[in-house]
Amino acid sequence: MRYYKLILYLIFFSFVFLLGIPHLYGDATIRAFDTPNDDGSSITVKWNYTGTGDTFELFRKTVSDTNWQKLKTLPLSKHSYVDDNTVRGVQYQYGIRIKTDTILSEMVISKPVSAKAQFFDTGKTLILVLILGYFAILIYFIGAAKKGKSLFIRKIAGLDALDEAVGRATEMGKPILFIPGISSMSDIATIAAVNILGPVAKKVAEYGTDLLVPNKDPIVASVTQEVVKESYLEAGRPDLFNPNKIWFVTDSQFAYAAAVQGIMVRERPATILLLGYFYAESLLLAETGNSTGAIQIAGTDAVDQLPFFITSCDYTIMGEELYAAGAYLSKEPTLLSSIKAQDYGKIAIFATLLLGLILGLLKSNWLINILTVR
Amino acid sequence: MKRRLPLIIVMLTGIGMIIQYFIPHPVSKAIYKQSIDWVIIISAFYLVLGVGGIFIINYQKIKRRKEGWWLSIITLSALIITALIGIFGGIDNKSVFMDIFMYIQLPMQAAMFSLLAFYIASAAFRSFRARTPEATVLLITATIVMLGRVPIGSLIYRGLPGITEWILSTVSLAAQRGILLGVGLGSIATSMKIILGIERSYLGGGE
Numbered sequence: 001m002r003y004y005k006l007i008l009y010l011i012f013f014s015f016v017f018l019l020g021i022p023h024l025y026g027d028a029t030i031r032a033f034d035t036p037n038d039d040g041s042s043i044t045v046k047w048n049y050t051g052t053g054d055t056f057e058l059f060r061k062t063v064s065d066t067n068w069q070k071l072k073t074l075p076l077s078k079h080s081y082v083d084d085n086t087v088r089g090v091q092y093q094y095g096i097r098i099k100t101d102t103i104l105s106e107m108v109i110s111k112p113v114s115a116k117a118q119f120f121d122t123g124k125t126l127i128l129v130l131i132l133g134y135f136a137i138l139i140y141f142i143g144a145a146k147k148g149k150s151l152f153i154r155k156i157a158g159l160d161a162l163d164e165a166v167g168r169a170t171e172m173g174k175p176i177l178f179i180p181g182i183s184s185m186s187d188i189a190t191i192a193a194v195n196i197l198g199p200v201a202k203k204v205a206e207y208g209t210d211l212l213v214p215n216k217d218p219i220v221a222s223v224t225q226e227v228v229k230e231s232y233l234e235a236g237r238p239d240l241f242n243p244n245k246i247w248f249v250t251d252s253q254f255a256y257a258a259a260v261q262g263i264m265v266r267e268r269p270a271t272i273l274l275l276g277y278f279y280a281e282s283l284l285l286a287e288t289g290n291s292t293g294a295i296q297i298a299g300t301d302a303v304d305q306l307p308f309f310i311t312s313c314d315y316t317i318m319g320e321e322l323y324a325a326g327a328y329l330s331k332e333p334t335l336l337s338s339i340k341a342q343d344y345g346k347i348a349i350f351a352t353l354l355l356g357l358i359l360g361l362l363k364s365n366w367l368i369n370i371l372t373v374r
Numbered sequence: 375m376k377r378r379l380p381l382i383i384v385m386l387t388g389i390g391m392i393i394q395y396f397i398p399h400p401v402s403k404a405i406y407k408q409s410i411d412w413v414i415i416i417s418a419f420y421l422v423l424g425v426g427g428i429f430i431i432n433y434q435k436i437k438r439r440k441e442g443w444w445l446s447i448i449t450l451s452a453l454i455i456t457a458l459i460g461i462f463g464g465i466d467n468k469s470v471f472m473d474i475f476m477y478i479q480l481p482m483q484a485a486m487f488s489l490l491a492f493y494i495a496s497a498a499f500r501s502f503r504a505r506t507p508e509a510t511v512l513l514i515t516a517t518i519v520m521l522g523r524v525p526i527g528s529l530i531y532r533g534l535p536g537i538t539e540w541i542l543s544t545v546s547l548a549a550q551r552g553i554l555l556g557v558g559l560g561s562i563a564t565s566m567k568i569i570l571g572i573e574r575s576y577l578g579g580g581e
Binding site for chain 2: 037038039040041088117118119120121124127128131134135138142184186188191192194195197198199218219221222223226227230244247248249251252253254255257258266280283284286287301303306308310311312318319320322323324326327330334335338339341342345346349
């Protein structure tokens with residue numbers, strides 16, 4: 001009778017035990033591999049599990065180590081983990097266990113793996129191809145321009161008005177105020193503004209007009225000073241160059257806006273050029289300039305500020321036109337060729353958008369998959 | 375050589391930075407970080423030069439008794455006093471330096487920023503006058519968007535916030551993206567021109 005009870009207890013507890021164990025055996029696999037396209041600081045762990053349980057417990061150890069170190073408790077919905085706390089070259093093993101309230105399953109262990117640094121980010125291949133393609137178009141047009149091929153460039157009213165604006169200031173005997181935005185020299189818009197400043201300063205020097213360039217960034221101040229100086233030299237009027245008229249004001253946004261507004265009201269410039277990157281101060285400057293009666297030409301690639309400039313300025317150079325301005329004003333064929341390359345780039349983008357639209361309507365993700373940068 | 379050397383430096387640095395973007399290796403990241411550190415150090419030196427420039431310009435203004443010379447006295451006094459307080463009194467949260475920042479500079483900046491509301495009103499008044507068909511479209515669109523953004527808009531017509539959202543997320547965004555695509559291409563072209571040494575205006579002069 002005793003044995004009978006013992007056997008019954010054994011059967012009962014075995015049954016309970018078997019029910020309690022998550023269905024792990026045969027259902028779980030784990031794979032650890034070096035995270036692709038990284039600097040060799042992480043390992044990705046992926047696992048498959050189809051049974052029941054509450055949570056996953058992820059463990060890690062180095063191959064030479066004997067003790068497992070618990071890394072993380074993860075919900076059952078998770079099937080991957082990126083371990084970014086690894087030492088490059090060291091071999092690690094990862095193990096996973098499924099946990100319920102009472103029972104922890106046996107550990108499924110991955111093969112040893114080590115993190116390696118990559119020399120090329122394959123996720124950026126598409127970007128590289130597009131840059132090279134665009135580069136090829138650019139080189140082609142530069143070559144064509146050098147061979148003397150005439151390139152048609154559409155008129156940009158804001159840039160054509162620059163001559164008129166400088167002439168007006170000369171006639172009125174009032175200065176020209178040039179504001180190269182409030183961004184740093186690393187901003188392309190600032191570089192574009194400086195590219196416009198060169199030809200403008202040359203013209204100003206030829207006419208003998210005053211040019212004021214207040215700057216928000218000390219590096220930009222130094223560059224603009226140098227550009228204006230060179231332009232005056234080129235125009236043959238180095239005697240007119242006054243370094244004190246191209247100066248650093250402050251690096252505080254609204255203090256700069258207040259200072260420039262003050263200059264506008266006190267000096268009453270005949271022409272105001274607002275070119276570069278602007279933030280919230282754009283309207284403060286443009287409206288004050290408008291109230292002084294100055295002819296205003298603005299240009300920015302800051303999309304949010306464009307409506308303000310369009311409202312308050314006589315001419316607005318929009319987005320890419322700002323980058324084209326240097327080339328447009330210089331009339332240099334090799335520089336003009338880049339505008340042509342830009343136009344072809346836009347045609348390519350438009351064609352891609354159109355293709356994407358058609359494929360989207362046909363419910364195809366082919367183009368999206370190709371163009372997705374991973 | 376005066377012009378060639380900067381061009382060579384620009385070309386090498388530019389190409390180096392493009393290559394760096396595609397290499398995730400730690401050496402590449404270290405070079406990038408080092409370059410950023412250099413920029414920060416150079417900026418600090420330029421700031422000193424900039425402040426020096428402020429001193430010279432304002433000093434000359436005072437010396438020559440130019441119009442508004444007394445404003446230069448205020449500028450230089452504020453600069454010197456604030457700098458001395460910061461150097462000798464420290465710049466922690468309870469310092470006088472921070473008090474100057476919190477109770478003088480910040481309110482003044484906020485006042486400047488708040489002026490924007492009035493400038494927007496005056497600019498809007500000018501642009502919304504329905505003189506041309508385009509300005510009329512602008513006026514109607516602006517009225518819808520403005521009303522759709524405030525509670526009274528949905529009281530006038532329940533669908534107004536939805537129409538506003540559609541204008542902003544479809545019509546306006548489409549135009550913005552068009553400009554942004556051009557900006558992207560333009561910035562690549564400008565970068566290429568600078569890296570290849572075709573664009574040299576930023577160095578001052580032409581040749």
